Amino acid sequence: MRIPKVKTNPSIYCDYSASAPLRAEVRVAMTEIDDHIFGNPSSIHQPGQAARVALERARKSLAQSIGAKPREIIFTSGGTEANNTVLWGLLKPGDHVVTSLIEHPSVQGPLKRLQKQGIKVTQVSPAATGEVLADEVAKAIGPHTRLITIMAINNETGVVNDLTALGALAAERGVIFHTDAVQALGKLPIDVIQCGIHFLSASAHKLGGPNGVGLLYARQMIPFQPLQSGGSQENGHRGGTENIAGAVGFAKALGLAVEEQEALYQRHLTFRKTFLRELTEEQTDFSVNGSGSSPGVINLRLPGISGHALVMNLDAEGIAVSYGSACASGTPKPSHVLRAMGLDEAAASQSVRISFGYGTTEAEVIRVARVLAQVVLRMAPSIPGVTSDVTWKVEASA
Ligand SMILES: Cc1ncc(COP(=O)(O)O)c(C=O)c1O
Numbered sequence: 001m002r003i004p005k006v007k008t009n010p011s012i013y014c015d016y017s018a019s020a021p022l023r024a025e026v027r028v029a030m031t032e033i034d035d036h037i038f039g040n041p042s043s044i045h046q047p048g049q050a051a052r053v054a055l056e057r058a059r060k061s062l063a064q065s066i067g068a069k070p071r072e073i074i075f076t077s078g079g080t081e082a083n084n085t086v087l088w089g090l091l092k093p094g095d096h097v098v099t100s101l102i103e104h105p106s107v108q109g110p111l112k113r114l115q116k117q118g119i120k121v122t123q124v125s126p127a128a129t130g131e132v133l134a135d136e137v138a139k140a141i142g143p144h145t146r147l148i149t150i151m152a153i154n155n156e157t158g159v160v161n162d163l164t165a166l167g168a169l170a171a172e173r174g175v176i177f178h179t180d181a182v183q184a185l186g187k188l189p190i191d192v193i194q195c196g197i198h199f200l201s202a203s204a205h206k207l208g209g210p211n212g213v214g215l216l217y218a219r220q221m222i223p224f225q226p227l228q229s230g231g232s233q234e235n236g237h238r239g240g241t242e243n244i245a246g247a248v249g250f251a252k253a254l255g256l257a258v259e260e261q262e263a264l265y266q267r268h269l270t271f272r273k274t275f276l277r278e279l280t281e282e283q284t285d286f287s288v289n290g291s292g293s294s295p296g297v298i299n300l301r302l303p304g305i306s307g308h309a310l311v312m313n314l315d316a317e318g319i320a321v322s323y324g325s326a327c328a329s330g331t332p333k334p335s336h337v338l339r340a341m342g343l344d345e346a347a348a349s350q351s352v353r354i355s356f357g358y359g360t361t362e363a364e365v366i367r368v369a370r371v372l373a374q375v376v377l378r379m380a381p382s383i384p385g386v387t388s389d390v391t392w393k394v395e396a397s398a
Helices: 024-036 046-065 079-090 105-115 134-140 163-173 244-281 307-316 336-340 345-349 362-382
Strands: 073-076 096-100 120-124 145-149 176-180 199-203 214-218 297-301 351-355
Touching: 024 244, 046 073, 046 244, 073 079, 079 105, 079 145, 079 176, 079 199, 079 214, 096 105, 096 134, 105 120, 120 134, 134 163, 145 163, 163 176, 244 297, 244 362, 307 351, 307 362, 336 345, 345 351
Parallel strands: 096 120, 096 145, 145 176, 176 199
Antiparallel strands: 073 214, 199 214, 297 351
8 A cells, every 4th residue: 555645844843742753773682572472471381482482571561650560550452442451440339539620531531430330539630730630639539539630740730730749649549540641651650559549540652652552550450441341361351362562562652751761851852942932932822731840841822823723834935843632633612721711712712732742942933933933923923813814834944
């Protein structure tokens, strides 16, 4: 089959929160598997057992990086499936769940459907900084609360929630604690025992691993129903032959992310300062949405500028950023996260997300800031609407 080539400008990719490019080391590790491992890990013959060994090595390495036991790691097709598994598998009519207004649609969607089946849901508002505070979650807990599900890092703002405080609260009140850590795994140290986490969702493609692989950490002894039955794989928690190359690629990507975690954090801190300084020097009118607790994610508000049009204009310049989250960016609706943080509809629609990753360079950061400043200048006369012309070129240095 011929794969159609998408024509792109020499591009700068600043949308790592949506998905990170596959890391070269991950590709090598996955190719090695694809070239040599073909057996079914459930088969008892040697090719099957070779696949089993590769799968279990990957599981062990992933488990170690979050302080879990290997048997507590369930491979899934990604973060969405991990979130759905825990919500559908755990909750029964009459149960109450405490969640937040800033969760990813893969948590909000299933909860909305579960509500129709008699599950009660309370959505806590974040503070104006974007953080979901444990004190607010505490107020929402009632006698029937079975689960707290609060994300570790918000995908749109990069705001980090205090997992230790949330875990301690859950332990104190005898409630199960799930966190969607899709944006957090590899970016901050997480120990599931120290943080009091019972369930954790993660995904490989946010780290430079492959698409279509994720995991659910499920604390031993907490029973839940599988979302996908029909096979006894993954200790009966998820039927279906496992994706060996995917699991190995995920483990490799997380290993690299953990090794580079501190250095990358410091680099992103510098990039953030550089980016905001450049915008200030260009006299761009902007503000930052959220507390900025993950330095690699900048949610920028540009008064009077349509965020959606800005993303298209930057794309025409070969710069990839996003309007809200990637999943929502096909539909230009103002972000539910920014609205929950108190921005009105107009302010929320004047915002874009810039996210750096392992491959971002300082030269790219400077170029993005300068081009963005010039694009905004060109768009400004069209306030408050959407610019019609997305094809003009910007002469930006650096
Ligand atoms: C916070 C969060 N949760 C869940 C998901 C879904 O993960 P996946 O794409 O692996 O299904 C994403 C992806 O954008 C995310 O950012």
